[in-house]
Amino acid sequence: MSGRVSHTVDMSVKLGELTLRTPVLTASGTFASGREFADFIDLERLGAVVTKGVSLEPWEGSPSPRIAETPSGMLNSIGLQNPGVEAFCEDDLAWLSSVDVPVIVNVSGHTVLEYVSVIERLEVEPRVDAYEINISCPNVDSGGMAFGTACTPAEEVTRACRAATSRPLIVKLSPNVTDIAEIARAVVASGADGVSLINTLLGMAIDIRTFRPKLARIVGGLSGPAIKPVALRMVWQVAGAVDVPVIGMGGITDTEDAVEFMLAGATAISVGTANFVDPTTVMRVTDGLAEFCRTRSIARVSNLTGAMRT
């Protein structure tokens, strides 16, 4: 920390109605519900915990192997394994009740009705602060990404979820599309209070010794530093296309990455794969953002949002 400048930086950001202490969130599916990370970091210093994807019934997920390492990244085909919303409320939300941090629940479904049913169950839980609707998971056969790659289904899911809750509704977009700004506009017109992006890029790897795909499910989602340039471009395009807050993610590993996403237009950012590499990443990035602003006499971290000069 530089000794010369001592003013404190306002690290809070507004995601619609929700005010977050910091713009640093966790990316769904990389942080469980935070419990496993409590040994390494102070969860209460996070902007919010974004939980793993939750569906109505328990999902088994995909067969193993489920991951493969790639240059500066990894593929995963976890397939949204989760114990279902009931068990989620009993275990994860109960555990989170003793932690003072906003909770954004990532919602999955095979059908529009399933998304809505998950939300309905969660509506009675006071510990839920917002929903992130995952219409972009590349690892389930029906539902998931299929909802996120065309406007009409994306609109339908969003409208139905919107009708089910008055809590903040964030829609998580798929990067596997020709025009992500178009999908963003469609979900915002259908009632989304914010959008988050990007989910993983659909990718593949082959074991040349066995001639078999490295993932049992053949294809999976690419995440990590490798996808950062694509994610940043999409955040910039979407931030220019919609008037709601954008949560940016994709390969964020350090403070510099987080700053880039905010300059491109993100109001908040999520750390995903980097949690596996260094479980303290979110704290490093939080401190780093404050320091970045401090040394440049930027009073509010939110001033970084969209501050790229072209």
Next chain:
Amino acid sequence: MSGRVSHTVDMSVKLGELTLRTPVLTASGTFASGREFADFIDLERLGAVVTKGVSLEPWEGSPSPRIAETPSGMLNSIGLQNPGVEAFCEDDLAWLSSVDVPVIVNVSGHTVLEYVSVIERLEVEPRVDAYEINISCPNVDSGGMAFGTACTPAEEVTRACRAATSRPLIVKLSPNVTDIAEIARAVVASGADGVSLINTLLGMAIDIRTFRPKLARIVGGLSGPAIKPVALRMVWQVAGAVDVPVIGMGGITDTEDAVEFMLAGATAISVGTANFVDPTTVMRVTDGLAEFCRTRSIARVSNLTGAMRT
């Protein structure tokens, strides 16, 4: 080289009518017309030289900076700078006339007519063996990628080029689409003899010291090892969707990468960004492929094509 096995491997592959000595080609725009690499490798051992993009009139390209390094990759916005087809014939083709290697000319245009005009000019040149139609360049304002991200324009360009030549016609596809297999089917139905993929993924990077985009053109094309999983997935999808040869590329750096692309369904592969890292990459990969087949008693390198076991 292993001493035990001594049979030679048939390294030739067929791209439609064209028989190539090896499946190892160069990716357009990363190898100029080969001259600069003649100090490092034997051009005559290549499957083919794929030239940089050629347009009807000279193009100035994009302003500088034109490149930025990213994790396991790079962004470029060269913007198809080239001296025009006339100068290309006088300089590059003339130089290539003394080199015994097939030449595939990469063709660019802002309009369908421009693509056709370039081909018409090249039709009289005996040194041209095939065309690669670039409908996927992310770095020009009109034309380029716009042709490659929807079926109708892709079909129009392909049909018009098909009418202009009876030489082998390869269409180079953009990865910045929701469904690349659909575009592949469309261009094949319109007369393409083969498809090549992927061109670069649209990406971006920001300099956090200056708050400016690292590329003068703001966005550019991501290439290199980072994109390999995405490229491989697309090659697999396209090879399953069309009956013409697929030229696979995207991050190929070593023999293992080349084998992966062939197993996924590529008939031939192109080395791009890796030429900058190690100018002898194409020779290393050529020798490596032969050795890979030899040690596994695979008689023909073409047996690798589509040999992934699922």
Next chain:
Amino acid sequence: MSGCACSEHAVPPALERVEVVANDRVASGVGLVVLHAPRTAETVRSGQFVHVRLAHGTSFILRRPFSVHRVRGERIEILYQVLGTGTRTLAEREAGDEMDLIGPLGHGWEIPPGIAHALLVAGGLGVAPLGMLAEELAARGVAVTVATGAPNKERLLVRDLFEGVARRVEIATDDGSCGTRGFVTGVCENLLADEALDVVYTCGPESMQRIVAAQAAGAGVPCQVSLERLMACGIGACLSCVVRTSQGLKRACVDGPVFDAAVVLWDLTEIPAKQ
């Protein structure tokens, strides 16, 4: 091991900055790295592992899981096989180099109270997590019999450690260059018939562990297996490492790597062998 008594005493994992004390080749393609890692050394239990960051930068990003082979004071030892990018990098590390690890991780071997005689069955690198166990059993006065296998004499590992603490060590090599010719499962079969055993511990290729588990079950002896899965986080958050059990999907990193063989539903999810 899910629900086992030892979990109650398990210490939470931490990120620990460690220093390489020594790193030597101990057999063809196998190295032993000694790390100064006081917190892990003090808290690790046999059968647990550490998740090591072998490189900074972004060339390869994931950590690599390795069993703690032995503990000596403030030092831990890792026995590793050079296979790919990560273990090649590890082989290049020299005394004085720093790296970091997360540990101790996972549920280790369970030592049921009152046992008198244990059989340890190792295949190849499977010896790694059995080193600490053999020492611990011997220290507790449990008689230890070891069956260990390797392709040949040159690739036989940690024989000295076992011979130092075990009552009986039986060796199998594929080519017969040391001990019995054949697989370690053959030796195991004989020992199960020969000796009065209270528990079998095994680690090695999954196909081998599966056979050992079946042999133990046939002989009516409880068996613990140590399973490898590809791991991203190592701490239970990512679900990349699941193992099918009769109690549902379990995470190898926190519910294992040691499992009661009786609950494991063996399938084809084994990591393909490299060599």
Next chain:
Amino acid sequence: MSGCACSEHAVPPALERVEVVANDRVASGVGLVVLHAPRTAETVRSGQFVHVRLAHGTSFILRRPFSVHRVRGERIEILYQVLGTGTRTLAEREAGDEMDLIGPLGHGWEIPPGIAHALLVAGGLGVAPLGMLAEELAARGVAVTVATGAPNKERLLVRDLFEGVARRVEIATDDGSCGTRGFVTGVCENLLADEALDVVYTCGPESMQRIVAAQAAGAGVPCQVSLERLMACGIGACLSCVVRTSQGLKRACVDGPVFDAAVVLWDLTEIPAKQ
């Protein structure tokens, strides 16, 4: 330099495996690495550069261009400033480490026949490609005057080399801790008025080179500049390094990095300064 006489003698570049002989810090954030690179040492001309692969693996993939600062027998010296990933990696290299480079590359300084007195104007790291030039000029009997600038005395570079071969060395520091207080362009202006010069050679920040070029033009003295661009291939194939000139777009890596100042169309394509 495009079309200059020296190009006729230029030797084609090659990939050369080189070994680090020494690597020392010579000023705050600046290192000097000595490489055993016999082919490059034998064939390089002053003002040319080498394209160095600083890392394997894929963490960062591009080579880094560095001017050859001096040649001593089979060795070349590179003076480098630690800025980012690549130069940080370079700073960690030790004697005995191997790496590879492509070189010699580019068109270097042109020494017009019959010149009697040359002015070399360096800003900061701009001294790098001027070291070899100063020695070469002196060896050919050309009188050398040097103007060199730095932020302060501690960051002043290669003064000894210049003082060993130049007739006159003028120094400017931003804080006046050595030589004149102010920018090197002020010193240059005075020297252009003071001395009878046949040619000016300059390297340093592009904004500085632009001023020096204008001053030289004003004094009617031909001027050569050495421009930096981001480079992917370094050999003329990728078009990432273009420079606007009155003769059209030129590639800094093969048509430059040295250009006749008279043809350069100065624009805002300069690489943003890091510090």
